[in-house]
Amino acid sequence: MRHSLPILTFFLLTACVGKAAPQPPLTAVVPFTAAPTPQVTETLYAPPPEPLPDFPVIGYLPDYRSLNRAWAAHLTDIIYFSAEPRADGTLDTSRLSEETWQTLAELKQAYGLRVHISFGGWERDGAFAQMSASLQARQVFITHLLEFLQTHDLDGVDFDWEFPKTEAEFNNYISLLTETKAVLTPYGFWVSVALPAESNFPLGEFAVVDRIHLMSYDRGEQHSTYVQAVTDVQAFLEAGIPPEKLILGLPFYGREMSPPYDTFSYAQIVQAYAPAPNVDEAGGIYFNGLNTIRQKVCYGIGERLGGFMVWEIALDTEDASLLNQIYNLAKGKESC
Numbered sequence: 001m002r003h004s005l006p007i008l009t010f011f012l013l014t015a016c017v018g019k020a021a022p023q024p025p026l027t028a029v030v031p032f033t034a035a036p037t038p039q040v041t042e043t044l045y046a047p048p049p050e051p052l053p054d055f056p057v058i059g060y061l062p063d064y065r066s067l068n069r070a071w072a073a074h075l076t077d078i079i080y081f082s083a084e085p086r087a088d089g090t091l092d093t094s095r096l097s098e099e100t101w102q103t104l105a106e107l108k109q110a111y112g113l114r115v116h117i118s119f120g121g122w123e124r125d126g127a128f129a130q131m132s133a134s135l136q137a138r139q140v141f142i143t144h145l146l147e148f149l150q151t152h153d154l155d156g157v158d159f160d161w162e163f164p165k166t167e168a169e170f171n172n173y174i175s176l177l178t179e180t181k182a183v184l185t186p187y188g189f190w191v192s193v194a195l196p197a198e199s200n201f202p203l204g205e206f207a208v209v210d211r212i213h214l215m216s217y218d219r220g221e222q223h224s225t226y227v228q229a230v231t232d233v234q235a236f237l238e239a240g241i242p243p244e245k246l247i248l249g250l251p252f253y254g255r256e257m258s259p260p261y262d263t264f265s266y267a268q269i270v271q272a273y274a275p276a277p278n279v280d281e282a283g284g285i286y287f288n289g290l291n292t293i294r295q296k297v298c299y300g301i302g303e304r305l306g307g308f309m310v311w312e313i314a315l316d317t318e319d320a321s322l323l324n325q326i327y328n329l330a331k332g333k334e335s336c
Helices: 069-074 098-111 127-132 134-149 167-187 202-207 226-238 268-273 290-302 321-330
Strands: 057-062 077-085 113-120 156-162 190-195 211-214 246-252 251-258 263-266 308-310
Touching: 057 321, 069 098, 077 098, 098 127, 113 190, 113 202, 113 246, 113 263, 127 134, 127 167, 127 308, 134 156, 156 167, 167 202, 167 226, 190 268, 211 226, 211 308, 226 246, 226 290, 246 263, 246 290, 251 268, 263 268, 308 321
Parallel strands: 057 077, 057 308, 077 113, 113 156, 156 190, 190 211, 211 246, 246 308
Antiparallel strands: 251 263
16 A cells, blocks of 8 residues: 555646635655545336445554554454565564554454455565565465464455566466465455556456455545546446455545645644535645545445545544544445
């Protein structure tokens, strides 16, 4: 998972919304280099509507953030970000704290939370290319991964290689994902992969995993619009990905619409500009306000997607306003 996918195209800066009182300059969010229309048919005797599925709400927790126990009440899954593969297939989990693992285990018991480990991320690919190119190294990796999942009582693994550069690397990645799922599924573990919609390789090949976390953000000047989310989802569906495997990613940060394109947490934006729920631009920053988050979640529910993913949960306001909105809609506590 990343905070700053390469910016493909930027347009002229549009006017900011609102005129907030002067505020001290915001501090950019630490990137992880240091640091994604229901149709109704009418029938004479309509059957009862099909019950909505139980939409997961998945939050990424980077190792450089503090874990807030209160988040667990509005999440179904937490992905602890991130470890790296070594070339020989062993695991580099040095960034991940045993204290955090213990807290996550306690939250799992208290809330039924599912807990996953992430491998990779922007500038955290480690030795994906070397490891995945060797059948023996892939087998070593999967063996060590299975042991780690069992030892820490986890629920799954999330892969985020950004990105395979050649067709050979892509094929090796698919082999790694396929072999990992074949070994882990009998033990009840989930296998997921984080992906953008733009790719030089066929998206449909990623159907081998249980979940695809669609990184529908960092996509131009207004980096995460509703229209972009719909476009990204449709790209995966048209590629043959079943909707129930597709997890729509939602950003809890904003990005400047002009150089240097710094990022800021939603909490910082709210504190500095107090934007109305229907506002997505302030101070030259584009973000997702409450209404846009709601619109995206309702679209995902209507499309019967597999759930919703957040990058990243620590960037929300203190009262977790965005996370609560997602959870309440996903769990039917609020209707669309």
